[in-house]
Structures are given as structure tokens and as C-alpha cells.
Amino acid sequence: MAAGLDELLHEAEIAHGHLCAGQILGVRMAMLALQRLGIDDPRRRHNEDGSLNSDRKRLVTFVEIDRCATDAIGVVTGCRVGKRALKLRDWGKMAATFVDLNAELEPGVYKGVRVVALESSKVRAKELYPELERNPQQMKAYREMPDAELFGEQWVRVPLPASEFPGYKGQRVVCARCGEGVNFDRFAERDGEQLCLACADAEKVYFKPL
Numbered sequence: 001m002a003a004g005l006d007e008l009l010h011e012a013e014i015a016h017g018h019l020c021a022g023q024i025l026g027v028r029m030a031m032l033a034l035q036r037l038g039i040d041d042p043r044r045r046h047n048e049d050g051s052l053n054s055d056r057k058r059l060v061t062f063v064e065i066d067r068c069a070t071d072a073i074g075v076v077t078g079c080r081v082g083k084r085a086l087k088l089r090d091w092g093k094m095a096a097t098f099v100d101l102n103a104e105l106e107p108g109v110y111k112g113v114r115v116v117a118l119e120s121s122k123v124r125a126k127e128l129y130p131e132l133e134r135n136p137q138q139m140k141a142y143r144e145m146p147d148a149e150l151f152g153e154q155w156v157r158v159p160l161p162a163s164e165f166p167g168y169k170g171q172r173v174v175c176a177r178c179g180e181g182v183n184f185d186r187f188a189e190r191d192g193e194q195l196c197l198a199c200a201d202a203e204k205v206y207f208k209p210l
């Protein structure tokens, strides 16, 4: 790994606005996954000899939580929502799956490693530093504890259709009702018309006009 824990934590702190236990878990979770996938540094553009770093666009990451660790995982992997390489499946779990686009197991299915922070890590942090308050206690312990005490890990198969790939360019339609433009796969057919999801299903609209 090109950058060490301290360096990555520093970058995560800048990106996230503060350093917290969630940042430490997120950084270590992503470092562990990169190690398992044999990816040295997914963020570096060029290798030392000047050639392009082929690991740079090798990862798609699914995160299962919308909290601090999410930002840290983005920092370490270089995966970003705006590049379609960081995908949120909001299950409220401190877990993420790191998918290797170089490891296609069968057409459209890729190998990945899912890493989950163990609930028992909190208890272990308490045992290690009972004299500290919860936040400093977890921050100190999560830096030091071995991976096996912090995380569960599992190799998984992840279906990833072409339309989920970072660089995919698909059809863009204009909603027949509101006239707003919509990207591929996010429109619905109603009575022969192509509608945006808001016009197709009023129940799902997250806002109401003032």
C-alpha cells in the first residue's frame, strides 16, 4: 500500500472535517480490502516508471452505511459517487463490498470482498482502554487492534451489469410530462410514454412544491 494508516487518516480527516472512530474503521476497512484484492494504490495516476497505473479504475465499492466511514472509504479507494464507483446501499451496516473489475468470474459477475466491522470490536475497545471515554477509547483501540478483531470478511460474487460501470453512457430521455431530462434506467413507461420516476409515481417523490 502506497500510503500508510497515518497518512490516509490525515487525508480522511481533511475530507470529512474531523477525525473519529468511524474514519479509522473506514480507512482500515478499505486498506484491508485493497490488500486482499492485491491492489497497491488505486488512486495514483502513474507508476514510478511513468506508465499508467492500471489499478486506478479497477474498483467499484458498495457501502452499506451513510455515516463517517463512507467518506473514509472514498478517500482510500478513490471511488466517488460522482464517478459512479461508490454506490450506497443504505442498510445501516458498517460494511462495504470492494469489487474487482479485473476479476470477472462469468459474464457480468465480478469477484469482491465484503468487509464488516464486528460489533464485538466495541466491547474489545472497552476492555483495552476502560479508563477512557467512549470516543477516545474507540479511536485509540481501532488504530491498534488486529484486523481479525475488527472485521469479518467474505469473498463474494457481485453482478454488475454494464450500465452500473463508472464510464457507461446510456440513453437519455426527456420526460413526457415535466420535460426534465433523465439518464438511462431511471425512467418508466406509462401508457406508451416515457416518464421520469417522479412523474411515474407521485408516492415516491421526496419533496412537495411550496
Ligand SMILES: [Zn+2]
Binding pocket: 016, 018, 019, 020, 021, 022, 023, 068
Ligand atoms: Zn465522523
Ligand SMILES: [Zn+2]
Binding pocket: 175, 176, 177, 178, 179, 180, 195, 196, 197, 198, 199, 200
Ligand atoms: Zn417528469
